[in-house]
Amino acid sequence: xxxxxxxxxxxxxxxxxxxxxxxxxxxxxxxxxxxxxxxxxxxxxxxxxxxxxxxxxxxxxxxxxxxxxxxxxxxxxxxxxxxxxxxxxxxxxxxxxxxxxxxxxxxxxxxxxxxxxxxxxxxxxxxxxxxxxxxxxxxxxxxxxxxxxxxxxxxxxxxxxxxxxxxxxxxxxxxxxxxxxxxxxxxxxxxxxxxxxxxxxxxxxxxxxxxxxxxxxxxxxxxxxxxxxxxxxxxxxxxxxxxxxxxxxxxxxxxxxxxxxxxxxxxxxxxxxxxxxxxxxxxxxxxxxxxxxxxxxxxxxxxxxxxxxxxxxxxxxxxxxxxxxxxxxxxxxxxxxxxxxxxxxxxxxxxxxxxxxxxxxxxxxxxxxxxxxxxxxxxxxxxxxxxxxxxxxxxxxxxxxxxxxxxxxxxxxxxxxxxxxxxxxxxxxxxxxxxxxxxxxxxxxxxxxxxxxxxxxxxxxxxxxxxxxxxx
Ligand SMILES: C[S@@+](CC[C@H](N)C(=O)[O-])C[C@H]1O[C@@H](n2cnc3c(N)ncnc32)[C@H](O)[C@@H]1O
Numbered sequence: 001x002x003x004x005x006x007x008x009x010x011x012x013x014x015x016x017x018x019x020x021x022x023x024x025x026x027x028x029x030x031x032x033x034x035x036x037x038x039x040x041x042x043x044x045x046x047x048x049x050x051x052x053x054x055x056x057x058x059x060x061x062x063x064x065x066x067x068x069x070x071x072x073x074x075x076x077x078x079x080x081x082x083x084x085x086x087x088x089x090x091x092x093x094x095x096x097x098x099x100x101x102x103x104x105x106x107x108x109x110x111x112x113x114x115x116x117x118x119x120x121x122x123x124x125x126x127x128x129x130x131x132x133x134x135x136x137x138x139x140x141x142x143x144x145x146x147x148x149x150x151x152x153x154x155x156x157x158x159x160x161x162x163x164x165x166x167x168x169x170x171x172x173x174x175x176x177x178x179x180x181x182x183x184x185x186x187x188x189x190x191x192x193x194x195x196x197x198x199x200x201x202x203x204x205x206x207x208x209x210x211x212x213x214x215x216x217x218x219x220x221x222x223x224x225x226x227x228x229x230x231x232x233x234x235x236x237x238x239x240x241x242x243x244x245x246x247x248x249x250x251x252x253x254x255x256x257x258x259x260x261x262x263x264x265x266x267x268x269x270x271x272x273x274x275x276x277x278x279x280x281x282x283x284x285x286x287x288x289x290x291x292x293x294x295x296x297x298x299x300x301x302x303x304x305x306x307x308x309x310x311x312x313x314x315x316x317x318x319x320x321x322x323x324x325x326x327x328x329x330x331x332x333x334x335x336x337x338x339x340x341x342x343x344x345x346x347x348x349x350x351x352x353x354x355x356x357x358x359x360x361x362x363x364x365x366x367x368x369x370x371x372x373x374x375x376x377x378x379x380x381x382x383x384x385x386x387x388x389x390x391x392x393x394x395x396x397x398x399x400x401x402x403x404x405x406x407x408x409x410x411x412x413x414x415x416x417x418x419x420x421x422x423x424x425x426x427x428x429x430x431x432x433x434x435x436x437x438x439x440x441x442x443x444x445x446x447x448x449x450x451x452x453x454x455x456x457x458x459x460x461x462x463x464x465x466x467x468x469x470x471x472x
Contacts, residue, residue, distance in 0.1 A: 001030065005037040008245060012074040016236045017044065020070045027068035032074055044071040044079070049227065050197045052204070069195075069231070081234040083188030087244065090189065094181035096166070110166075110178040112287065120175050121147040128152045136171035152278055186360050193233055201226040210249045212290045213279045217269070219249040225291030228255040236261055250276035255281050258298045272306075310335070334366040337411075353379060353389060361387045368411075370395040373402070380406050 008018055018038070022030050027046070035043060047069035056063040073079035094111040104406060112290075121143040129148035133141050133156070143149055149156065156175075159165050165175045197205075201224025209225055210218040228251050232242060238260040244252035247265035256263035257280065282288035286300020310332060315325045328336070338345035338356035343364040348354035353365040371379070371393050380403035383389045390407045400408045 001033055004245065005034060008243075009037055009074065011243065014075055015078040016074045017232050018070075018074075019235060022048065022068050022070060024064060024066070024068070027064050027070065031070055034070055037072075038072040041072045042076045043192050044073050044076060046070055047193050047195055049195045049200065051202050053202055081191055082237070084191055084233070086184070086187065086189055091181065093178070094184070096178075109181040111181070119144070119148050120177060122150045124146055126152075131156075133175055135167045135173070135175070137167070139172055141174050148273075173198045191230075195227070195230065199226070201225065201229050201344050206249075206251065206423070209251075209290045210275065210279075212288065213282055214249075214253045214275050217274065221274065222249045223251045225251060225258075228252055229259065229292050229295075232256055232259050232261060246275055247271070250279045251291075253304075254279055254288070257283050257302060257304075258292055258296050263304075277306060330368055335450065337366045338364055341390060341392070343390070352381070352384075353391075362390075363387065364390045366411075367391045368394055370397070371398075372397045376403060376406065376408070379403075 005018075012018065015335075020030065020034070023451075031043075031046065036349075049067050049069055050065060051067045052063075052065045055065065061174075062434040094109050098108050123146070125148040128347060129150070129152055130143065131149065131153045133149075135141060151159065156165070159177065162174075164178050166178050167173050167175055203221060203224070206222035206224040207218040210222045232255055234250075236242060238258075241259050241264075242252060242261045242263045244263070245266045246251065247267040248271060250267075250271070253263040253265040253276065265276060280286070283298070284300060284302055284304070286298070288298070292298070292406065297424070311325050311327050334347075334355050335345040341364060343356035343358045345355075345356045347356070354363045355366055356362070356364040365379075369375075371391065376396060376398050379389070383405050388405050388407070390409065392409045392411055392412055396408050396410065398408070
C-alpha cells in the first residue's frame with residue numbers, strides 16, 4: 001500500500017484529500033502507514049461508518065458492524081470540509097415558542113441549549129460566574145458542584161432582558177439559553193465522526209443499488225451511494241476531479257457523475273465490464289433511478305471514456321537500468337513509439353505507413369525493417385509534397401535529409417533486440433477508440449511538421465531514440 005499511497009498523495013491538489021474505507025482488521029496498520037506518507041499533522045479524522053444495522057448473531061466474538069473511513073488532507077492547513085446542509089431532523093429540536101413559557105409574545109421558535117439537558121454550566125470555573133439566579137417561580141438556583149455558569153452575571157442579566165433565557169413552562173427550571181430557529185436554519189452543519197446507517201446507508205442498501213445493473217453478483221462490500229455522496233460533498237466542489245483507484249462496483253464514479261464532478265476510476269478486475277460500464281451507461285442515459293438519483297434530481301447526461309492500460313513500455317532490469325518491457329510485441333511498440341513521439345496511434349487500414357498522426361497531414365511510420373534508398377524514395381513519393389512522415393526504423397541507407405517530406409529516425413538496437421521482431425502486424429488496433437472532438441487548428445497556426453514534432457518530443461521525453469543521422 002505504501003507505493004500506492006505515495007502515488008495517490010502526489011496526485012492530490014494542494015487542497016485535496018484522501019478518503020479510505022477500511023475494515024477493523026487493517027484500519028490501524030493503515031493509519032500508521034498513512035501517517036508516515038501524509039504526516040501525522042495531515043490526519044483529519046477516523047470516521048466510523050455503521051455499515052450494518054443488525055447484529056451478526058453468528059459472530060463468534062463481537063458482531064462487526066462498522067468500517068473505518070480514514071481521512072487525510074494533502075495539507076490540513078489548506079483543506080476544509082464543505083459543511084453539511086441542516087436536516088429536518090436537526091430542525092425538529094427547535095420546537096418551543098415564546099408562548100410556551102410566557103416570555104415574550106413574538107412567537108419565535110427556539111430550541112434549548114446548546115447545553116443538555118438545559119444545564120447552562122461549564123467545568124471551567126471563574127469567580128464572576130458562581131452567582132445565584134432566582135427563577136421566575138422564586139427558587140434560588142446555583143451551578144452544580146465543580147461547575148460555573150457559562151455567562152458572567154452582567155452577560156446573564158443582559159440575555160434575560162433580551163428574553164433569551166428560558167426557565168421552562170413552569171418557570172421553575174434551571175435557566176437555559178434560547179437559540180432561535182431563524183438564527184440557525186440557514187447555517188450549515190459541521191460533520192461528525194460517527195455516521196449512522198440512517199444518514200448514509202449501509203451495505204444492505206448498497207447491494208440493492210448494485211443489483212439494479214448486475215443482479216447476479218451484487219458485489220461483496222459495496223458502498224451505498226449516500227455514503228459516497230457525503231464524502232464527495234465534504235471533500236469537493238462541482239467540477240472537481242474525484243479519483244477512485246480501486247473502483248469495485250463503480251459507486252464513486254456513479255455518485256461523482258450525478259453530483260457534477262469529473263471522475264477517474266481504475267479497476268484491475270473484470271468488474272469494469274460486469275459492473276462499472278453497465279452502471280455508468282445507465283447513469284448517463286438517465287435510466288438509473290436508484291441511489292441518490294431522486295435526491296439530486298438526476299436526469300442523465302455526460303459521458304465517459306474507457307481505456308485498457310498497456311503494460312509500461314519501460315521497466316528496470318536488476319541493475320536498475322531502463323529496458324523495454326519483455327511483454328511488448330511490434331504492434332505495441334508502434335503504439336508506444338507514437339505516444340513517445342507525440343503522435344496519435346491510429347493505424348490506417350489501407351496505407352501501411354500511416355500508423356499514427358499528429359495532424360491531418362503529418363504521419364508516423366514505425367517499422368522493424370532496415371530501409372534502403374529505393375524503399376525510402378518510394379515512400380517519399382507516396383507521401384507526396386503536401387504530407388510529411390516521421391519514419392522510425394531499425395536502420396536506413398540514405399542521407400537523413402535526402403527526402404524533404406521524410407524525417408528519419410533510428411530505433412536503437414537495445415530496443416530492437418528486446419522486442420519480438422520479424423513481422424509487422426498493423427491489424428492490432430488496440431487503441432482504436434472514439435475520440436473527443438478535435439479542436440480545429442486556426443488558419444494562422446502552422447501545422448506541426450514531423451521535424452518540429454521530433455524536436456518537441458525529444459525535449460520532452462526520455463532519450464529512447466537516437467537522432468536520425470545515425471545510419472547503418
Ligand atoms: C473493495 S473494492 C472497492 C470498492 C469501491 N471502491 C467502493 O468503495 O465501493 C476493491 C477493488 O479494487 C480492485 N483492485 C485491487 N487491486 C487493484 C489494483 N492494483 N488496481 C486497480 N484495482 C484494484 C479489486 O478488483 C476490487 O474490485
